[in-house]
Amino acid sequence: MEKVYIGVDVGGMSIKAGVVNLNGEILFKDKVVTDGQHVDVFLGDIKNLLEKIIKEAKDKDLDVRGIGFGVPGMVDNRLGLINKMANIGGRNVPLKEYLKDLNLPIYLSNDANVAALAEQKFGIAKGMENVILLTLGTGIGGGLILNGKLYEGNEGKGAELGHVCLILNGRNCGCGRKGCLESYASASALLRMTREYMKKYKDSMMWEYCNNDINNVSGLTSFECAKKGDEAANKLIDEYVMYLGEGMLDFANIFRPEAFVIGGGISNQGEYLTEKLEKYCKAQNWGYEGAPESKVLIAKLRNDAGIIGAASLLMD
């Protein structure tokens, strides 16, 4: 019987789960649309999905050894709670306790942690010892692989890499502090900056790109217009790269990793983004004289990272 693990990619709207073997291959997967507002329904949906998958795995003669969860929010990895999560009504949802009848080892982690583990075990950073993952989306998610292992911090509440101060007394951040990296280098921050630049530069190509309606601004607006040579858009991208680069220089000095892995919507810019980031960081000597440089890579496993990484949580 082949050893496999179930990885669950939890979302407020849908829950995806897959059976993953020790090579990081998803043998089969399934999903359910859920209503996160009602915690009982949410938990019931997860349990039904898992029971179905476990049954299918048995039918296929697979040996399920555990279930890992990637949660887009705060978890308690000792107690197996979802402390809080967007689109979920409840607090401190006892997911592990609720699933104890399944009689399988269960482990919860944050979605960015899980993505980092997936990329380091089976993705673009395979086999590297020290890897920092940054997902650039609504916020900035952080995942840390240190000395070859996932580092989660006390209760699994570390690796909040978006919440380091970049500008003392800067912009208000959702976390309660001011001037956090997330407020300057997330995808949301890029959208805000795009609108600000457009208001300032009325002749920017970005207006045309948006059909002269600022409500049409997306994460692509600035990047696509910069590539076409628009001056304002290029200035904007340089500023954005500076913010993100300064954050990466911080993490380079703290961790001196072999690689950074960039994920999230903005990572679709690929080498256009990583080349600019590397150029910026190299011009700052990666922050420290004589220190080895880190690679800047784009996440590879994309939509499967959640399932593969969650399944990897319990692998040796």
Place this chain on the structure above:
Amino acid sequence: MEKVYIGVDVGGMSIKAGVVNLNGEILFKDKVVTDGQHVDVFLGDIKNLLEKIIKEAKDKDLDVRGIGFGVPGMVDNRLGLINKMANIGGRNVPLKEYLKDLNLPIYLSNDANVAALAEQKFGIAKGMENVILLTLGTGIGGGLILNGKLYEGNEGKGAELGHVCLILNGRNCGCGRKGCLESYASASALLRMTREYMKKYKDSMMWEYCNNDINNVSGLTSFECAKKGDEAANKLIDEYVMYLGEGMLDFANIFRPEAFVIGGGISNQGEYLTEKLEKYCKAQNWGYEGAPESKVLIAKLRNDAGIIGAASLLMD
């Protein structure tokens, strides 16, 4: 025969070495005053000191299993080089290679790493899994114990915790970046701030404390006058605590450690300092809603931390 390790606390002016048992006790120690400017002399002095100590250990029927070095500078932990170090003339000094005739395992690390290891194995943070050490001196040294082990980063060049950006485009830092934590929260930064405050507040008690000579400013000036109720000194200490506290909030979000350990000259302020730091950080909710708080502790092993921590590098 009792298993022991030799710990070497390297300095540009003197080298201290001790024989340490598995309980972290220094059985005996010795030192040599050296001339770091001439690398050959420096290396010869280290070798002579070690040969003497190894002989004495043999005479005492001790089983020396390895030699660890704590170096106040940048090392390459794979190759056993001192890349650079204050008061040492050479670059990339091949310490490990030079000592190969001793036929003992040799490992080099940075002095703050070594201090962190000492405090976590045998000092104030004994047995904790995740510990951040900050030494507040001329600069800010950082040491990381993560998942119970020393984390050094690629080539042993991580944990440069003083070199995270606190104020974008702020003060020039010796590392080449601008606005680093070290430029605001080291002992040197405190001295600079003390002089600035004294120039601004001519009626501050700090003038009297310094016999009306600004050249007499020390790390004690602001702290002692603040304790006596001087308004300017209290304002200054509040500002200093804010800078250091913001750095600690960053590290809390990144690592979510069980404890911070504060070392270096300024740590002599003891609870007066840690209470202010804890108060500041708690008012910021330690940076993240619902995340567990970290303890703020004062380093305990003081002058012995270098020898004990260096000896610990090679212990299992």
